[in-house]
Amino acid sequence: MPTLTKLFSMQETAEHNTKEDCWVVIDGKVYDVTSYMDEHPGGDDVFLTASGKDAKEDFEDAGHSQDARDIMEKYFVGELDPSDASIPEPEQEKAETIQKFKELPLQYWGIPVAVVGISIIAAFFYLRRK
Template sequence: MPTLTKLYSMQEASEHNTKDDCWVVIDGKVYDVSSYMDEHPGGDDVILDVTGKDATDEFEDAGHSKTARELMETFCIGELDPTSPAIPELEISPKKQTDVLMDLTKQYWAVPVAIVSISVIAGFLYLRRK
């Protein structure tokens, strides 16, 4: 008799994104790693950074051992529903970055102008005393 596998959407998995309630998706499987957060050798921040997206690449890049992979299977609670839409990742457009840079340069123009102005005034006062 085949076992029924619970299917989860990426949206549902992404809602579990706190230290006390944390799910991750790796290789199409959903893992509830809430009870493992304090024990993870890389710290809980590493896991929290990959909630809400497919963490397969990050998991593979970390070079986990065979023992870690076996332990991971104990946290498996189901599979990612292939028919559910993935949550699109945020894209940072270059236009936004240049807008931020322009805002910063407009905001801090007063500092160099003030330095130059004080230098010019100090120079005039110094030359006037001679």
């Protein structure tokens, strides 16, 4: 007899965003990681920042081992409801990321660009002198 998987909305999972009650979503699967937060090598901040969104990309970028994936299954509580309209589409997430990057203040990208530019000019004059 097949077991029924509990379905959650993204909004419902996002409500579990404290150290005392934390759920994360990875690739559409919902995990209650509250009891694992103190044991996690990356600390509890990793989970707290991952709550309220599908953290698959963050999880994959961290390069988790197969052991980590096996441990994760112990905390599985259900899946995201595929009909939930609040689940952002990947293209929408990319567009939001690009927009956030465009809105970064000048100090975050202007200074490094200026340093690189000055370095190139200094190298040009140095090599020209030889």
